[in-house]
Amino acid sequence: MKNISIKYFGFILLISLGMVSCSQETYDNQEIVTEQMLDATFTITELSANNYQITSNSNDYVINNYWDLGNGTGYSSGKNTFKLFLPDAGEYEIKHKVTGAGGIFSTEETTLVTVPTSDPVAGNLIKGGKFNTDDDIAEWSIGGVPGGSGIWTFADNKATLTASGWSGQGIYQAIEVEEGRSYQIDMYISSTSGCTDTWFEVYCGYVDPATISGDYSDGGSLLAINTWAGSGTSAFGQMFTTIATNPEANGLFTATVTGTAYLVIRGGGSDMQDGISVTNIELRGVSE
Template sequence: MNLSINFKKGMYLMLALALGSLTGCDDDPANNGLTASSVDASFTVTPVAGAVNTYLLTAQPKGVIASKWNTGDGTYQGKMIETISLPDAGTYTITHTAIAAGGATANATAQVVVANSDPAKGNLVKGGSFITAEDRANWKKVIYNAGADWTYSDKGATVSGGHAGIYQAIDVVKDREYTIDMTISGGASSDMWFEVYAGKSDPATTSGDYKDGGTVMGLNTWGGCGNAPVSGKLSAIGCVKNASKDAISNVVKFDITGKVYLMIRSGGGIAAGGITIKSVEFRGK
């Protein structure tokens, strides 16, 4: 009798240990097969036939669920196959961040040498890097409320403290399409808007908020962007619709040949440390 009881107890103990071992494996994320052990971020760069300084980035897809790219102006969420334009001559380091199961990541880089600038897509913005005093002199400020300001550093132009704008005049050709873009970074904001305009009226002579031409692009926490930290091209991470197209687009066109004004303004609960822009571009499409 005692032998039978001891035998049963031994069997129960072995079963409990076996179940405990199985549970332990399930609780260990390193052993559950949900996190990739290695990620292949390799990609190819191919010139696009018939297009000037335009390249196709193609990431290998095996085991990759998302891609981020950086062409030198900040990382942005992209696709596995991405088309980029590098209109200015120079050497560019392209970085691909591959994201796999469980959030595992890996990076790969490739260099692209652009021998000649694209004459049709030259940047019409002057001083878009904000690095030197000469750069900064191309911009004018509009301060809408006390305590708001744009300040300049080697990191770019930073808006903080409330509603303020910067602008400059750009010469355009009637009915030609242009693209506007910039690199933007900042922390999480609340009740904040950040808007880009390209209008025909001079902001210095405009009373109230500048709205000429309607918004081209931007951030808006009520619209779902800017309420988390931001970093990358505004064209890629913005959620404000282009008023002329009623869609997300950074393309603009004008009914005049002459001057228009690139106006960038922000307000509301801007993140601590402000919102910083650099590499501001206004180019022929």
């Protein structure tokens, strides 16, 4: 099944997650909670194109709700009702489970939502950003660090760069942009152990990476991990915009020309033996 990435920042995902206020003391008869007493069913109501209302049928025995919205990061705790913006056409698998007193989990409930049409503004311009299939991987070219000896591997629905001895390498993809429009770039980035003497950066520019003679830098760094600046030194797994060392750019690209631009992800360093991985790569227009 194809999972569709769902972002948590404002213009892409309109969702507020928090804890449900409920405790053992509020139960009528102070009953011991069992799995059978917990209700994880929920309803999904279409409010308008690409916009949905999610409502849990949780009862008074529920202390917390957990939702998996298909973004590859697993379950997150949250409210029992919220609004959800699904900007990309596709099939979304929404999962829900709840807990009661004593940490008892319910069974998992799943509902599929089919979105027929992408939002004309916020739809993802990146192709193959989840690396789910060979066709996804084929959307990407190796480059951005000419002569680089770093290695990109594609497995487990992610792209992983490993490097050592100050080597590096990049991947890139051509996209079509409109003059004057701004685009938000983000992706899920992770490392199982962290790195030493390492950089990892995202660019978006008009120069074709296949034509450059040095490291790609057109448009300036829009997202970066830099161990000398204190990021990426220990294990991590989160959206790039939340860990980047250059928050002033924060993945925002504004097109100065209508036409073909290139999203380039490149990195390297002294010790990336366990690698840095990316998935759920997105570039979306920002509403004016």
